[in-house]
Amino acid sequence: MSTITLADVAARANVSTATVSMVLRNRGRISDETRKRVLSAIDELGYVYNQTAANLRNRSSNQVGLLLHDITNPFYAEMTAGLSQEMERHQLMLFLANSEESVPRQQNFVDSLLQNNASGLVLCTARQTPSLFFETLKRRKIPSIMVVRPVADAHFDFVGTDNFLGTQLATQHLLNLGHRHIAFIGGSIDSTARAQRLGGYTSKLVENSIPVNSAWIVHSEASQSSGAKIAEQLFAAHPEITAALCYQDIVALGVMQALRKLNRQIGRDFALIGFDDITEASLVQPGLTTVSVASREIGRKAGELLYSRIQGNDEPPKRIILPPSLVIRESCGYTA
Amino acid sequence: MSTITLADVAARANVSTATVSMVLRNRGRISDETRKRVLSAIDELGYVYNQTAANLRNRSSNQVGLLLHDITNPFYAEMTAGLSQEMERHQLMLFLANSEESVPRQQNFVDSLLQNNASGLVLCTARQTPSLFFETLKRRKIPSIMVVRPVADAHFDFVGTDNFLGTQLATQHLLNLGHRHIAFIGGSIDSTARAQRLGGYTSKLVENSIPVNSAWIVHSEASQSSGAKIAEQLFAAHPEITAALCYQDIVALGVMQALRKLNRQIGRDFALIGFDDITEASLVQPGLTTVSVASREIGRKAGELLYSRIQGNDEPPKRIILPPSLVIRESCGYTA
DNA sequence: TTGTACGCGTTATCAT
DNA sequence: ATGATAACGCGTACAA
Numbered sequence: 001m002s003t004i005t006l007a008d009v010a011a012r013a014n015v016s017t018a019t020v021s022m023v024l025r026n027r028g029r030i031s032d033e034t035r036k037r038v039l040s041a042i043d044e045l046g047y048v049y050n051q052t053a054a055n056l057r058n059r060s061s062n063q064v065g066l067l068l069h070d071i072t073n074p075f076y077a078e079m080t081a082g083l084s085q086e087m088e089r090h091q092l093m094l095f096l097a098n099s100e101e102s103v104p105r106q107q108n109f110v111d112s113l114l115q116n117n118a119s120g121l122v123l124c125t126a127r128q129t130p131s132l133f134f135e136t137l138k139r140r141k142i143p144s145i146m147v148v149r150p151v152a153d154a155h156f157d158f159v160g161t162d163n164f165l166g167t168q169l170a171t172q173h174l175l176n177l178g179h180r181h182i183a184f185i186g187g188s189i190d191s192t193a194r195a196q197r198l199g200g201y202t203s204k205l206v207e208n209s210i211p212v213n214s215a216w217i218v219h220s221e222a223s224q225s226s227g228a229k230i231a232e233q234l235f236a237a238h239p240e241i242t243a244a245l246c247y248q249d250i251v252a253l254g255v256m257q258a259l260r261k262l263n264r265q266i267g268r269d270f271a272l273i274g275f276d277d278i279t280e281a282s283l284v285q286p287g288l289t290t291v292s293v294a295s296r297e298i299g300r301k302a303g304e305l306l307y308s309r310i311q312g313n314d315e316p317p318k319r320i321i322l323p324p325s326l327v328i329r330e331s332c333g334y335t336a
Numbered sequence: 337m338s339t340i341t342l343a344d345v346a347a348r349a350n351v352s353t354a355t356v357s358m359v360l361r362n363r364g365r366i367s368d369e370t371r372k373r374v375l376s377a378i379d380e381l382g383y384v385y386n387q388t389a390a391n392l393r394n395r396s397s398n399q400v401g402l403l404l405h406d407i408t409n410p411f412y413a414e415m416t417a418g419l420s421q422e423m424e425r426h427q428l429m430l431f432l433a434n435s436e437e438s439v440p441r442q443q444n445f446v447d448s449l450l451q452n453n454a455s456g457l458v459l460c461t462a463r464q465t466p467s468l469f470f471e472t473l474k475r476r477k478i479p480s481i482m483v484v485r486p487v488a489d490a491h492f493d494f495v496g497t498d499n500f501l502g503t504q505l506a507t508q509h510l511l512n513l514g515h516r517h518i519a520f521i522g523g524s525i526d527s528t529a530r531a532q533r534l535g536g537y538t539s540k541l542v543e544n545s546i547p548v549n550s551a552w553i554v555h556s557e558a559s560q561s562s563g564a565k566i567a568e569q570l571f572a573a574h575p576e577i578t579a580a581l582c583y584q585d586i587v588a589l590g591v592m593q594a595l596r597k598l599n600r601q602i603g604r605d606f607a608l609i610g611f612d613d614i615t616e617a618s619l620v621q622p623g624l625t626t627v628s629v630a631s632r633e634i635g636r637k638a639g640e641l642l643y644s645r646i647q648g649n650d651e652p653p654k655r656i657i658l659p660p661s662l663v664i665r666e667s668c669g670y671t672a
Numbered sequence: 673t674t675g676t677a678c679g680c681g682t683t684a685t686c687a688t
Numbered sequence: 689a690t691g692a693t694a695a696c697g698c699g700t701a702c703a704a
Contacts, residue, residue: 003395007681017693018683022683024681031690050681051453056679056680056697057681058697061388062448084407091448094432105424117387117388280616341699342700353675354700358673390700393679393698393700394699
């Protein structure tokens with residue numbers, strides 16, 4: 001069974017391929033009469049449009065790529081859903097890749113996208129991404145939106161959250177509750193986002209004339225177990241700590257484990273705040289107070305912006321920073 | 337800046353386009369001499385391979401589609417990661433779509449894939465999928481692997497878990513602990529998977545001469561809140577129930593809420609088992625005993641099978657059923 | 673190794 | 689006003 005082509009349809013309808021093409025794309029001037037003939041020919045033959053051929057001719061495609069480092073992280077899964085929704089609205093197909101923080105894999109994916117004439121990208125790049133990577137993107141002039149992880153290069157569009165403000169909110173909340181010995185737990189040392197979150201925390205301390213104790217600031221991997229291990233050490237060495245702000249909810253969940261092990265009642269004799277507001281935050285006992293960053297909305301906004309870029313919007317690079325909010329549950333007690 | 341084509345490279349290297357093509361794809365016999373010339377020409381010109389053109393010529397592509405109904409469900413996110421890994425191994429690009437149980441959206445996605453000459457599909461179809469959908473896939477002869485949700489049509493490859501065995505394991509566990517009043521909570525009435533899980537449960541009861549009480553079998557939506565609501569009603573009407581097997585972990589989490597509200601100690605005066613082993617199951621307090629189905633592995637196996645089909649494997653349809661296992665945590669107490 | 677027809681839709685230009 | 693003609697996008701594979 002050989003493929004049915006536009007030419008076959010044209011023959012059947014006694015028109016030229018040009019006419020069929022115009023009917024398919026609603027362009028040019030076609031009489032209702034012939035349009036009907038063409039449409040029924042399409043129907044009778046069971047013609048399937050060949051996007052590949054169109055792409056080749058147009059030197060473009062309806063495909064965009066999404067690069068993440070961990071789709072199993074609920075935060076990114078949620079963001080993906082938002083983006084996917086937006087892509088569908090615009091009839092764009094979404095390629096997905098999971099770099100798992102591997103720079104070569106990330107590079108492979110982007111190379112493939114370029115070879116496929118992808119018309120845009122949404123990227124949450126791996127941590128050690130070399131600047132050459134960004135240079136290549138710029139040189140190829142492919143619309144690229146960076147998300148969540150800030151990139152030094154201001155040339156790119158960015159959609160993310162206000163890390164600084166987020167931890168300011170959280171820190172202020174702890175201060176309002178009377179805490180003065182507040183730890184900051186988690187994040188990897190070379191992360192820009194961490195620097196920003198740390199900044200929100202320290203700035204609030206300073207603003208309230210509370211000394212910043214660097215021994216209470218520790219980093220960890222983005223996992224529950226790592227958070228637990230780090231926290232245990234920290235609390236053993238510094239029993240004076242009464243509250244902690246975590247870089248991520250995942251880490252906070254680990255800290256919870258540590259606190260339980262040390263027999264400290266979360267919400268009573270210890271206050272804990274996370275960041276991200278992943279689903280789990282509302283499921284644990286007690287519910288985790290956390291900074292919510294509207295992950296789904298980040299996906300949507302990124303999609304919106306990408307689409308406008310693909311349409312030719314050439315305004316200077318944008319930075320869309322979605323305001324975070326503090327979701328108060330039970331992990332800091334009930335006093336507001 | 338006009339695109340650099342294969343022809344440009346050929347001109348620069350003083351060879352034919354055929355030669356360049358062969359060098360790029362390591363085919364035919366090319367002398368080391370010319371190969372070097374071609375490679376350096378590619379390098380100098382910064383040539384980028386045009387996959388689109390190749391796809392058109394080959395009437396194929398290196399693209400496969402993954403259709404899910406909810407990427408934010410951790411179970412599917414995990415599966416996606418497994419599939420993504422496998423696709424990358426074979427240099428296949430993965431299209432992702434989130435149907436959110438919408439049949440038209442699902443259809444759109446598959447239509448787009450067909451128009452893009454996708455070489456294969458992995459599908460977890462929406463619940464109300466009409467049989468016409470499957471007919472189309474068969475007619476187009478595109479390799480398609482169904483996952484997780486069993487499909488009536490035995491014509492398709494399937495990768496999933498043994499629902500029946502899973503609930504048998506769980507039910508036996510509860511029986512061993514002495515429970516005789518065991519409820520089955522969750523799943524939607526028209527789900528095949530639910531029928532299978534229900535079968536495992538009832539078969540074990542019958543095997544142990546325990547009457548099946550249909551009043552203890554209730555269904556619910558796949559959400560925590562729905563699970564909680566349903567469970568509350570059930571336990572109020574039937575206080576004699578001392579244990580429950582849930583269709584999904586998500587539902588089990590809701591049931592936990594209900595139990596707390598009713599002041600019943602999970603793991604002490606009530607035993608609860610879930611299904612899926614999502615990450616949350618190990619995070620809640622007490623940890624949820626559940627049937628683990630190796631979601632990541634389902635993704636990998638599906639990818640492996642799909643790849644072999646794309647390569648031309650035309651053995652009869654396969655059903656790969658991964659054995660589930662019971663992960664014992666604390667929600668049934670500590671007695672084994 | 674090379675020449676070249678081919679895969680299939682698009683669009684600018686031309687014809688009626 | 690409508691529609692046809694034909695060159696074009698770029699890599700592939702077969703005959704020479």
